Amino acid sequence: MNESPSSSRNGDILIVDDQPENLQILFEMLTQNGYEVRRVIDGKQALVAASSEPPDLILLDIMMPFLNGYEVCQLLKSQPQTKDIPVFFLSALNSQEEKIKSFKIGGSDYISKPFHVKEVLARIDHQIAIANQKRQLAKQCDQLEEINQKLTRSNRELEQFASVVAHDLQQPLTSLIAFSQLLKAERGDRWDEREKTYIEGTVEASIRMQRLIRDLLTYCRCDTPDIPLQLTDCNRILEQVLRDLQPEIEAKNAAVSWDILPAAIAEPIQLGQVFQNLIGNALKYRRDDVAPQIHVAASEAGQDWIFCLSDNGIGIPETDFDRIFKIFTRLHANQQYPGTGIGLSICQKIVESYGGKIWVESEVGVGSKFYFSIPKNPEFDPDIN
Structure with missing residues (x-):
């Protein structure tokens, strides 16, 4: 039968x-x-x-x-x-x-x-329900895997596209800046005020566009999964960043201090970008009547290192704490505080690619404290040198 x-x-x-x-x-x-x-x-x-x-x-x-x-x-x-x-x-x-x-x-x-008939039926109903749930879960997992593969391909293609576009756009912008400056130099004092405004506006706009392209390219690349992580001496990274920022630090009469920092599992260049963006913002968003005071510290919190960068700048309204990490978000006019609105987004993307997070505490007119965490033992296996 x-x-x-x-x-x-x-x-x-x-x-x-x-x-x-x-x-x-x-x-x-x-x-x-x-x-x-x-x-x-x-x-x-x-x-x-x-x-x-x-x-x-x-x-x-x-x-x-x-x-x-x-x-x-x-x-x-x-x-x-x-x-x-x-x-x-x-x-x-x-x-x-x-x-x-x-x-x-x-x-x-x-x-x-x-x-007993009812007992057998109840057991069968229960097992069939479990089997149906497993099949549904397996189907959803297959769909998620397919979506993940598509996203991975799309991200790779987007990164390649961004690299090509950035290269192709930066070259004509460099030429535009150079020719504008040559033209300005050749004419010397023969510019009238309107012509001078036009040529200076052209140079400034080209430089802003160049900076925007550079920052966008950095943003697209900063969570690339192929970048190997390693045990990184944060003190050395910070010292290099401060050397790069020394002219601006001196120009703003700023004082930068720091505690002894730990070694963290990160990519050195990326971690330098985080420190540079945060310190650069502290120098930029200073109060006019007070010299910038910046301090960098770190502490342990469970399985994470918590870094803190504090300043005595203009501060940030509490309503904007989350908004400032969104790409292209600017709280001030470009004439007052020049920038692309990408720096904090880059910091967030780098830190989150390590499995950490970034946040801010601030009071308007008093200053800000930017915190970011880096796991001491990430789930993936880093290339520790």
Whole structure:
């Protein structure tokens, strides 16, 4: 007796039992509750039926001729197309040893004969619901993996596009700046005020565009997964950043101090960008009547290093704490505080690519404290030199 499956409301169940009365009882119970049921009377037929059309669940008698239920289950679990099918053992053998054996070879449940119809149905309903959830989850995982692969390809293509565009745009901008400056030098004092305004505006706009392209390119590249991380001495990184910023520090009469910083798992150039952007902002957004005071510190917090850069600048309204990290966000006019509105977005993207986060505490007219965290033991394996 081997019946073919058809469409089913609840699921497809294969019953394997050499006792016709058991087959009939189970068949009637399950079909009345919306299941499609196939019935076979021995292990060989069960293997053929399950392989040709895998059911959602198998009810398998243990004591059968030729192949017993344990042997059938072991063969099912050894085949890729049938290994994930839940198997319920049906048996008059009610010893603890038999039940343990059934679970060890891959059984999902063990139902003792004589069985109670409602109990069997409840167990089957529960197992089918679990199987449906697993299938749905597997389908969603496949869809997410496909989406992730598409995003990875898109990000790679976007990065390549940004590199090409940045290179192709920067060259004519460099020429435009150079020619404008040459033209300005050749004319000397012969410019009238309107012409002077035009040529200076052209140079300034070209320089701003050049800076914007450079910052956009940095933003696109700063979370590239191929960049290896390493154990980085933050003191050396900070010292290099301060050397680069020394002319501006002296021009603003600023005082920069720092505590001894730890070694963190990061990419040195990227970490330097974070320090440089934060210190550069502290120098830029200073109060007119007070010399900038900047301090860099670090502390341990569980599995993270927490870095803090504090200043005595103009401060930031609490309503803008989250907004300032969004790309192109500017709280002030470019004439007052020049910039592209990308610096803090770059910091956030770098820090988050390490598994950390960045945030700010500030009071208008008093100053700001920028914090960022870097995990001491990231989930991925960095290239530690």
